[in-house]
Amino acid sequence: MKTRKKESEASRMPDHSGYFGDFGGRFVSETLMEALYELEKAFKKAWSDRSFQKEYQEVLTEFVGRPSPLTLAEGLTDHAGGARIYLKREDLNHTGAHKINNAVGQALLARRMGKKRLIAETGAGQHGVATATVAAKYGFDCEIFMGSEDARRQSLNVFRMNLLGANVKEVDGGTRTLKDAISEALRDWAQSVLTTHYVLGTAFGPHPFPLMVRSFQSIIGREARQQIMKKEGRLPDALVACVGGGSNSLGLFHHFVGDESVRMYGIEAGGRSLTAGEHAARFQGGRIGVLQGSKTFVLQNADGQILRTHSVSAGLDYSAVGPELAYYFETGRVHFDMVGDDEALEAFDTLSRLEGIIPALESSHAIAYGIRLAKEMGRGKILIINLSGRGDKDVLEVARLRGGVLS
Amino acid sequence: MTSRSSQKQDRSGKKIIPYLMAGDPDLSVTRSLLLEARKAGVWAVELGIPFSDPTADGPVIQKAAIRALSDETSLLNVLSFLGTIPLSERPPVFIMTYFNLFLAMTIDKFIDESIRVGGVAGAVIPDLSFEDAKEVRESFKAAGLALVPFISPTTSLTRIKKILATADGFIYFVSLLGTTGKALTLSSTMEESVRDLRARTKLPVCVGFGIQTPEMAQKILDFADGVIVGSRLVQEEKDPVAWGNLLRQFCEVASVAASSPHQ
Ligand SMILES: Cc1ncc(COP(=O)(O)O)c(C=O)c1O
Numbered sequence: 075m076k077t078r079k080k081e082s083e084a085s086r087m088p089d090h091s092g093y094f095g096d097f098g099g100r101f102v103s104e105t106l107m108e109a110l111y112e113l114e115k116a117f118k119k120a121w122s123d124r125s126f127q128k129e130y131q132e133v134l135t136e137f138v139g140r141p142s143p144l145t146l147a148e149g150l151t152d153h154a155g156g157a158r159i160y161l162k163r164e165d166l167n168h169t170g171a172h173k174i175n176n177a178v179g180q181a182l183l184a185r186r187m188g189k190k191r192l193i194a195e196t197g198a199g200q201h202g203v204a205t206a207t208v209a210a211k212y213g214f215d216c217e218i219f220m221g222s223e224d225a226r227r228q229s230l231n232v233f234r235m236n237l238l239g240a241n242v243k244e245v246d247g248g249t250r251t252l253k254d255a256i257s258e259a260l261r262d263w264a265q266s267v268l269t270t271h272y273v274l275g276t277a278f279g280p281h282p283f284p285l286m287v288r289s290f291q292s293i294i295g296r297e298a299r300q301q302i303m304k305k306e307g308r309l310p311d312a313l314v315a316c317v318g319g320g321s322n323s324l325g326l327f328h329h330f331v332g333d334e335s336v337r338m339y340g341i342e343a344g345g346r347s348l349t350a351g352e353h354a355a356r357f358q359g360g361r362i363g364v365l366q367g368s369k370t371f372v373l374q375n376a377d378g379q380i381l382r383t384h385s386v387s388a389g390l391d392y393s394a395v396g397p398e399l400a401y402y403f404e405t406g407r408v409h410f411d412m413v414g415d416d417e418a419l420e421a422f423d424t425l426s427r428l429e430g431i432i433p434a435l436e437s438s439h440a441i442a443y444g445i446r447l448a449k450e451m452g453r454g455k456i457l458i459i460n461l462s463g464r465g466d467k468d469v470l471e472v473a474r475l476r477g478g479v480l481s
Numbered sequence: 482m483t484s485r486s487s488q489k490q491d492r493s494g495k496k497i498i499p500y501l502m503a504g505d506p507d508l509s510v511t512r513s514l515l516l517e518a519r520k521a522g523v524w525a526v527e528l529g530i531p532f533s534d535p536t537a538d539g540p541v542i543q544k545a546a547i548r549a550l551s552d553e554t555s556l557l558n559v560l561s562f563l564g565t566i567p568l569s570e571r572p573p574v575f576i577m578t579y580f581n582l583f584l585a586m587t588i589d590k591f592i593d594e595s596i597r598v599g600g601v602a603g604a605v606i607p608d609l610s611f612e613d614a615k616e617v618r619e620s621f622k623a624a625g626l627a628l629v630p631f632i633s634p635t636t637s638l639t640r641i642k643k644i645l646a647t648a649d650g651f652i653y654f655v656s657l658l659g660t661t662g663k664a665l666t667l668s669s670t671m672e673e674s675v676r677d678l679r680a681r682t683k684l685p686v687c688v689g690f691g692i693q694t695p696e697m698a699q700k701i702l703d704f705a706d707g708v709i710v711g712s713r714l715v716q717e718e719k720d721p722v723a724w725g726n727l728l729r730q731f732c733e734v735a736s737v738a739a740s741s742p743h744q
Contacts, residue, residue, distance in 0.1 A: 091612060099613045101580060103537045104631035105658055107610055107640070247543060248534065257536045264537070265659030267635065363581045364608065366536060377555035378585025379533045 084331035087398065092281020095404060097397035100280040101364045102260070109267045114282040116187050121289060126182065133178050134293065137211070138168045140175075142294075144301035144458070149428030150441075154448035157311065157455035161431070162298050162326060164462050169204050171434060171463030172294060172322045173275055177204035179290035181212050184271035191215040191270040195259040197224055197252035197318065198389035198436060199231025200463055201275030206240035216240040219258040223250035224388045227471045249382050252318075252392045256366050276319025277396035280367030284320075284396050291325025298458055299329050306456055312337040314447060315460035316440040317410070318389045320396030322462035331407065340399060341443045343385030344412035350375070354383040356395040357403050357410040365393065370400040386415040386475070387435035387468075413439040421445065422465060422472065434463035435472075492685050495735040496524035496651075496707025497698070499728055500577065500689075502545040503528050504554035505718050508562050514718065515571040517725035521732045523572050527605055527709060528563075530556050530578035537579075537607040539662030541712035556582045557594065564598035575629060575650065577605040588617055592624040603627030603650045611644050618647055629653050632678065634670070641678070651685040651707065652678060656692070662712035665691030667700055675705045695730040702738035 092098045100110055120126040134140040142163045151159045164172040177194075184192060192214045196202030202218040209216035218235055222244040225232050235242050248254040256279070263272040277287040302310050313330060315323035317340040330336045345353030353359065356371040363372035365380060373381040373393040385391040402408035413421075418435060421442035426432045433441055437460070444459040451457060465472075499518055503511050518526050531546040531554050538546070552558070556578065563574065576595075583591055583606065595601035603626045609617065614628060621628045627650025632641060635658065645652070654675055656665050671688070678686045688701050689709030698708045710731055717724040 100610045101608045101613055102610060103607050103633075103655075104610065105633040105635055105655060107612075108635045108637055253534065257534055260536045261539070261660045265657075265663070267658060361585075363584055364579075365534065365581060367608075369613075372581070374581065374585065376585065377552070377557070378582040379550065379555075380581075 084328060087401070088281060088285055092285070094398045094401035097368070097370050097400040098281055098284060099369050100367065101369065102280045102367045103264060105264045106267060106280070110280055110282065112187070116183060117282055117286045120183055120186060126186070130179055130182055133182070134175065138174050138178060139166065140293065141297045142166050144298055144305065146305070147429050150425065150445065151448065153424065153428055154445045156448040156453060157451040157457040159444060159448050160302065160310070160456070160458045161461045162294060162458055164294065164322065164460065165431065165433065165437070165464035169200070169207050170466060171200040171204070172291060172325060173201040173204040174207065175293055175325070176275065176287050176290040176321060177201065177208045177273060180271065180273045180286070181208035181214070184214070184273070185212055187271065189214070189269060189271040191217070191266065192273050193217045193219065193259055193262055193266070193270055194273040194275055195219050195252065195255035196275060197221070197255065197391060198387065198434065199224070199228035199235070199467060200389065200434070202240070202242070203231050203234050203238070205273045205275070206235040206238035209240060210238045217262070218242045219245055219255040219262070221245050221250040221252060221254050224252065224255070228388055228467055230470060231467050251383070251388065253366070253380065260366065276321040277324050277398060278319035278366070278368055278394065284368070284398055287321050288324040288328060288398060291321050292328040294322065294325035294460065295327060295329035298326060302456065302458065308456070309333055309336055310456040310458045311335070311451060312339060312447060312455070312457045313460070314339045314341060314440050314444045314457065316341045316390060316436050316462060317395060317399060318392055318436060320399045322460050324396065324398055326458070326460045327408065338408045339443060339447065340408050340410045341439045342410060342412045343387060343390035343439060344414035345384040345386070346415060351382040352384050353412070354385045354391050354393070355412040356393070358412060368394065368397050370397045371395050371403070386418060387439065389434070389436040390439065411443060413442045417442045419472070419475070431461070432465035432469070433461055434465050435468045437462045492683065492706055495702045495739040496685060496687060497728070497731045497735045498525050498527055498687060498707055498709045499523055499714050500527040500529055500709055500711035501718060502542065502549050502715055503530055503559045504549035504551065505545045505715070506548055508553060510719065510721060512566060513721040514724055515566060517721055518728060519570060519572045521725065521728045523728070523732065524707060525573040525575055525602055527577045528559070528574045530554065530559055530576060530582055532579040532582055535579065537660055539660040539712065541662045541715050545715050545718065556586050556591065560594040560598055560601070563600065568600050571600060573600055573602045575603050575605050576601060580606050580609045588620050592620060592626060595626060596624065601626065603629055605629045605653060607631065611640065622649065631655055634658060634674065641681070645682045648682060648684055651687050652682060653709065654678060654686055654688045654705070656688050656690045659690070661690055663691050664693055665697065667697070672704050679706070695734045698731050699734040699738055702735055703741070
């Protein structure tokens with residue numbers, strides 16, 4: 075039972091101060107510190123409480139539609155000409171991405187804590203929609219912060235959030251993307267902390283968010299492990315997921331971390347090029363720093379000012395990365411690579427045409443790398459790609475990029 | 482020797498601490514503001530270094546940071562700039578900015594440079610929590626620099642005790658929940674909190690966030706050792722004369738409060 079022991083090692087992280095090795099911590103203003111302690115206590119209690127688990131599982135089944143299938147992608151497998159490719163179908167969840175797993179968990183927790191209002195940041199809009207959805211379901215007031223550039227390129231999701239009764243606050247500061255939305259959410263939380271829960275959407279930010287988000291997303295890998303054992307009778311040889319802050323990747327990886335034979339690949343956005351400001355590949359061009367609550371790899375200049383980023387996908391367009399992934403980068407447990415805009419857009423088409431599945435632009439980065447990797451791995455091997463979301467939200471932006479006008 | 486000894490455990494008098502953003506709109510104006518502050522008789526200045534992502538600041542200081550941000554206003558360059566001003570033409574300074582700028586420069590280099598240029602009493606780092614600050618606090622202490630701790634209305638008594646046990650410089654009491662620049666309304670709970678803190682520490686307890694008028698400052702100085710005036714003054718930064726006039730009004734109420742029978 076060697077694997078068991080190692081698995082529990084991954085589960086013991088972070089330490090009691092919120093560190094994964096050198097990464098993590100609680101780099102926030104004093105006003106938020108007690109709220110973080112309160113949240114940590116409430117989360118740990120709920121997570122080990124059978125009635126909370128039962129409620130959470132029930133909502134995942136009845137409302138989200140879990141378990142999500144693990145689909146053998148025959149067309150894509152033939153196309154790559156190597157390893158057998160399976161897709162973990164988070165795109166089939168209610169609201170269209172993995173983000174809902176976490177939003178449900180945090181909403182149930184906020185309700186237990188007696189909070190009346192939910193706030194969230196969003197990049198691609200998927201987490202905003204997921205939070206607006208659970209707010210509607212459970213009767214919370216809801217405000218979503220979104221960079222104005224992201225609101226433009228994900229306008230369908232802005233409209234969805236409004237339909238769900240949330241107030242979307244467009245943020246004009248800084249680069250008008252995810253980073254600025256997080257800053258604005260932190261500012262709101264500092265003044266509303268007594269009544270409001272901040273539903274952070276990725277495995278990032280101050281402790282206990284990286285732990286909590288990873289835990290709520292680990293359902294992805296737990297299911298995938300059972301499903302692949304049933305279909306193939308053995309563990310996969312590799313896992314691939316795209317990396318924004320790290321929630322869908324850690325969600326898939328967590329229950330495999332102890333299995334040494336399973337290689338893990340985290341795919342960042344290579345954007346247009348590796349020139350500063352043209353990409354969001356933190357492990358390629360970043361340095362250890364502190365941003366928005368967490369010590370981790372950060373894209374920054376020599377003085378420590380945060381650099382602009384670019385990616386065709388709003389959900390990967392961010393200057394820092396979750397601290398647990400920074401730890402796995404240092405230990406080498408996860409291999410990080412990147413895929414640029416063009417290759418991701420090509421994979422967007424490939425999956426649509428070969429599988430009848432239109433992937434989110436974020437997930438398209440993982441698909442593109444998966445095609446490369448499957449070829450390299452060769453036949454007889456098994457690869458699971460996390461299809462973190464569906465591409466409906468991206469259709470308008472892709473049309474715009476190709477010179478078509480849809481609206 | 483460092484020059485911060487004048488700041489240490491100084492509970493005499495009433496203190497005005499203006500916050501100003503280095504390089505807003507440029508460093509020559511900052512030089513004039515420092516001279517004005519010196520002449521007005523402030524206890525110290527909180528010298529802000531612009532950061533691209535100021536999560537604890539409201540709109541006024543965010544905009545000042547955008548105006549000020551350039552290669553010339555890096556943490557290192559602002560320290561060098563201070564070194565070009567004679568000590569007689571600037572008040573003692575606490576550097577205030579976000580932790581990433583210190584990390585990028587390294588704490589050791591920050592300490593070396595601060596000692597080299599003199600007149601740097603310490604630093605105020607809003608996103609460096611007490612829990613994550615241990616190493617920095619120890620390095621600062623060894624070098625005679627103060628890492629100023631924050632206490633907010635949400636801080637529990639357990640943590641207040643821990644924070645006070647290692648505190649240095651002054652206690653930065655955050656007057657309200659939120660970011661800088663929000664208007665403050667006075668409450669009896671704030672007064673109680675400050676009085677309670679003063680009974681637990683020998684360090685000056687200074688109140689900051691949202692102090693918009695000299696009248697407000699005067700009321701707070703009735704029970705606190707000092708006030709930090711940020712956004713209100715930052716709005717006047719482009720005009721050193723107007724800035725100096727407003728600052729002097731704050732300093733006047735402080736000297737009145739210092740001689741009032743309440744103390
Ligand atoms: C569909 C989808 N995939 C991936 C991501 C990236 O985030 P994370 O790394 O937290 O999974 C996002 C974020 O918005 C997303 O919407």
